[in-house]
Amino acid sequence: MGVKVVRPYLPLKALRAFEASARHLSFTRAAEELHVTQAAVSHQVKLLESQLKVPLFKRLPRGLMLTQEGELLLPVLKSSFDQISHTLDRVGESSYREVLHVGVVGTFAVGWLLPRLADFQAKYPYVDLRLSTHNNRADLAGEGLDFAIRFGTGAWHATAAQPLLPASLSVMCTPEIATRLNTPADVLGETWLRSYRADEWTEWLLAAGLPGSFPMTNSIVFDSSIAMVEAALQGAGLALAPPLMFPRQLNSGALVQPFDTAVSLGGYWLTRLQTRPETRAMASFREWLLTAINN
Template identity: 35%
Template sequence: MKRYLPPLNSLRAFEVAARHLSFREAADELSVSHSAISHQVKLLETQLCTELFHRGVRSVELTEAGALYYPILRDALDRIADGTERVRRNVRSAVLTVQVYVTFANGWLIPRLSDFQEKHPDIQVNINTSHIDADFERSDADVCVLMGYKTQEDVHYEYLFTSDIFPVCSPRILEGGIKLKNPKDLLHHKLLSISHAEKDWPNWFAAAGVEQESPVVGGRFDSYSLALTGAIDGAGVALALSPFGLSDIRSGKLVKPFDVHAEAFGDWYLSYRSNRRASEKVKVFQKWLLDKIQEDGDIPSMQLENKIRA
């Protein structure tokens, strides 16, 4: 049966004007003139053979017919918008956008990414790096690997692992004038710190049983990977975040002056919108990530299913 439908522009103009109960606010939302809204609503009223608004000097109110029509039209437009987004999402389904820190990208993910691409050639992975966590209300990221705590509502957090922190430095520093015989000697060295992890050094000194007698003075970086680069170049002593930096220790670029570790603040999670748990590309990436972590001998061994986090 042939459908009779009024013009879409008239329907949109009415729905927005009814939602705001204002022609002017409707004009602002649709980026058209006040007269254009008035014209489209009048056109719709003509086609329906009834008035939809009681027009006052500075306000409008829905008539009985308008109050009947508005929720029907609102729901129809919402369904059209939802269906449009589902189609757009399906078109983009072969692309997975992953937001990570530079440290995690360079120190762990990218060296293993070819394995994921070999196993799942139908999924294109886009890597975005940032020192802040993804805000899924504003970000186009599908998933985010983060270190911290569960802070966002309607976001699923899949526990990955917990890192340790420990001091590392260039071998040249051990050969320098100020020896490193015990953890307290670090107070006389330049200590490299991370701008968003200012409690790391106090945390480690507490684990080592050392009271900080003076403020930590040294270079400040926005990622652990940059701090490690500074340590390799002899700029000072940095705190490595396991499992990152272990390859530099094995190669001899860095050394551990003390075998004292402290648990880092926060845990590592894979996060994404709760309503994306059924997404096939998200499920595939999550399984691959957990499998690779369990295979990695540099990540502390633990039964992930038994790890309970608040």
């Protein structure tokens, strides 16, 4: 019977150092890739050569050349490391869920995001999405948010902002109220439902060809477009809100747009702190969001 040769334990660091050096044919570039010193890479390769009892490189004045043994070993190690990396990615996706905290202005959450969440979860099951709604006032740092989706012009201090959707504002009301609105001037005799921004109605009046300086004595202020539109559904008055976020109410005929006039004072933005590095879950959510919006 033959004698079985027992190979010495080969350190993973040494194998990784050889594989990187062989791909680059340089200890220096391998060290940069592995984030260690050139001396450390050279030491690990020498350790491997010592344990295998064969040279793997020919050291040349201007670089390295693989020996016959090195050429034999490189493709095996490269394939093995690639398979390990691929398997770890798959294991990570199935067993590890990365938490993602997203604050969303209520109007966008109800009108756009919630109907599409099932698609996101199906495509990115490793993301443990935690949603909180707000009335357009989000404290990214204080609330520990990875992202905040909010309405505005994109100018928030120390914040990176990416545009998502425009949000032109238009008058919406019940069909019954609409029968009384023959011209834009007829809105002056109705109750105005508005946000805390008084200039929204002013800008709409100007866009409709009317003076914008009418007193707002007959108005109700809301901190949420969702509540405002619900009031409009109940016949409380005229809502000035983004029709894009209320397709169900408009498509069903419960609300109508009596005029084509619309005014744009901002849009929806995906925001994060400039100092917040983007995680894998953040990148997945951002890419999914932009793809869904553009399709």
